[in-house]
Amino acid sequence: MSGASDWTERHRPTSEHQLEGNDPQRRKIREWLDGWVNGQPKKKGILLIGPPGVGKTTVARAIAQDMGWTVIELNASDTRNAVAIRKAATQSSTHRSLFHDPTKPQQRTLILLDEVDHIGGGLRAVSEDRIRKGIEDDESVSLSGDSGGKAELLRLLEATKQPVILACNDVMGLWGRSSSNWRNTKDRFSRHLLTVTFDRVSDEALRRIARRVLRQESIDYTNEAIDALIKGNHGDLRALVRDLQVLSSGGLQKLESDMVLQHLEAGVRDMTTEVFPGMESLYRSKLATDAVSTGRSIDKQPSDLMNWVHWNNASLFESAAMRRGSDALVLADRSVESRYRDLAHHSSYWTLHLASLSASVANEKELPNRIYPSYPNYLRRSGSWARPAIINHLADVSKTSRSTVRREFMPLLSLLHQENPVFGDPNRFEISLALGLTADEHVALCNLPVSRKSTKAIVQAYEQAEEQWRVPVIDSVLDTLEQDSEPEQESEPEPQRDSAQRTLF
Template sequence: MGGGESIASDWTERFRPTSSNDLEGNVAARKQIISWLESWKKGTPEKRGLLLTGPPGIGKTSIVRATAQDFGWVVIELNASDARNAASIRKAAGGGTMNFTFSLDGTFDLKGNKKTLILLDEVDHLHGGLREISDSRIVDSISTSRGINNSNNELKGDSGGKAELLKMLKTTTQPIIMTCNEPMGLWGRRNPNWRGARDRFLRQAKLIQFYRADKTSMLKIAKKIIKSENITADALALDKLVSVNPGDIRALVRDLQIMCEGGVKHIDLPLVTEQISRGLRDQQLDIFPGLQELYQCNSAKEASEIGRDMEITPRELVAWVSWNNSSVFDTRETLRRSAITCSIADQSLHTMYSNNAYRSWYWSGQLASLSASISSLEQRQNRYSLSYPEILRRTSEPTRRRSLINKLSNLSGTSMQTTREELWPTLAAIHESDIFTHPNDFTLSLDYGLDGDEHIILHGLKKNLKSTKEIIKKYNENAEKISAKPEIVTVIHDDIENEHQQKKIDDSQTKLDLF
């Protein structure tokens, strides 16, 4: 298979493993899954669920599907784009007890002899707490969704989903496998009793940690794919491609597909170098092609699907779209329409915190997709010039800011992911403006326990500038004075004190928990 035909479909789906023989990496985790599934043949195991956790793109879902295929089991799947409220999860459990359904290979088991495996993908995106929904309302909601009655009690979003999932884990007669990138999302990032929620889930489900595939496994996958497409490659080129995709199988496969567009039959080092230069690793290679499609489409349904498929969160999608709309659209009316839609999308992000409308997280992503597509009254172009949002650019420097994120995480008592996604953008935006803070004011950074390099990262300063180096030097000198005299808790400079008096900055802004 080659040429234009090989590009007709998504390679991540085309080359998804259909058997455990096709799998690479995470051998220990795969053995645990197989052992657990084997235990179901002897009866119901002590823990009726598995929770697979690890970075995105490493094959957690593919491993589950391939292993189920080897066992000849049917898979019922609920993913993050589905409504996963109490009624939806109970329906999935009900479907698991009635095995009259299609299996992954397309066969139909009318007698119901095949066992069913229930797969809940990305459960860290399952919002809400552990408050249960009454059985009567769940039954009523299921009946409404099936058209049996016209009640207004149909559950929306993820209402009661976690509580029903926990209940199902206790009583299910079918194996349940859950996948997530960050288990804190399931426990509840803002739940002060998250440890209790964690313990309740882990009493019913075994946690299995997945890791990024090693270099040898990644090379095997790459060679297998290009061989099936009748494409050759230089060893150095493949080695370079694997090195910039550290264990991310999905990103590797997509890179291969992008490079082979247009009938390329040989992959060399210049081609790989060009592919790498197209964008920032881990985000832009997925984002830029997706945004191109988003701005070119004129269908709301298609735009929504593209937005869901992109490897970014709704919050990030809002940032990308709002940043690029001004350079893509020309007419005032189109800019006005897109700005209104983006504004509503941004407001939806905060709605889930203000009134627990957790499904608004997905609404914001859908609205951002519509802002980039059907908001436009202009003729579509074949290609748009897109750029990386400056508001997100500093978050692409993990090596420089990892220690800073870690310190903020420890200080605020939140997970690294929550700090990175929610606390850091707000804190960085505040420090970028001289209205609130000044790079020569070290008070907050010293309170946080930062070093000089972390202080300038917080303010978004370029490290190679002479003025920045002077700030680092002055900051480190003050930090040494603080450590030498522990009774001094605040360092105040006359010029900064004057600036504060002129700007009338309230002392309450020095408290991290108010951000």
């Protein structure tokens, strides 16, 4: 079969009847697109969420092609700052289709933006003047990274006269995983978006696709080979077609099961494990190689995995194992730091390996039959101590970002103020007073229930200490002002000397 060298493009469905899997999701997309035929639906955008390779963008393109619509697509390989999105999408979306035939039903231009979860930054907009100059290729304007991308995306959804489809793997990436106001971002986008969540494709649908691709390539196969191929796949259509292309290279005439098994053994499928069962498997690993393999499969970034291990070691390990695990975590934390300091790209490698070892081989004693890893409390955005008021205040005081305050400052401050016989004491107010926190914020930092009687006593004591703290500070400020306001005595001018004369003193 002739055509594109990449089989994923060569065998990409071009019509809805060629699609497999996610039937309810496809019907929902079709109904939404039908709403654009003679008008505009209430929500002018649709957000497709799902793991890679399940056919999110393929479904949208196939249905649009059946309807005779033009598709404008931006993906992760394109620049997606405010200027790029305005050039490619916003201007097209606010005008009637260039290819409109007045004798036919209204034709549309489908705007498709893939992998929007990789657009960085917040909702801060770029000025219209800079966008205009950027569109005109003014060399004086240079936007770094995805500057203004999300703000322009939101503007696109508000102003569009054409259907807009966004696709992503992890919706939290779009909302802003590291942002304290991600809920606000979600609410603003959700006003304009219909959400459709895709599932992994069923094994039977994968079998039908594999048979169809092999028939179109004139390659014979056995049912055992197809079954083995599907067993090694986790519902990823793109990976299935790529596997078939690799197996069929070199003029293959018939696909046999032993070839498939050798191929699967030679490669490692990129599969992820949910964090809680993954953490349990990690803590039960006896060998370093097993621990690293398990840690790699957990659906967390290496730095996040390190935080999970750090939190759960304290509740699962005894003191000796804690010390060994902490030594490894210290090195893992240094690796994370090096990523920001000198762009050491191996930092993620060492962070992942050291964190995995800290949770496994550092412990020599048998764990209970059932363990319950927990979510790190200091990472919870909804935790009582992670109030936006505290974070915003500390960010202003320290001149750092809110994400840095949440990640670097809050865990330590919370630990220093919680009830702990070693180094924590909620009745010590020095740090909170020096940082300018209120009594309520101090209580929230200590993670104390507001309704508790002892908490109310701490609030009262803090307010008294706050008054005592303010008096010397105010006095010192007034003294400084008085000194500044005192008139300076005019000093007598020194007699000018002749530069040619020498003096004894």
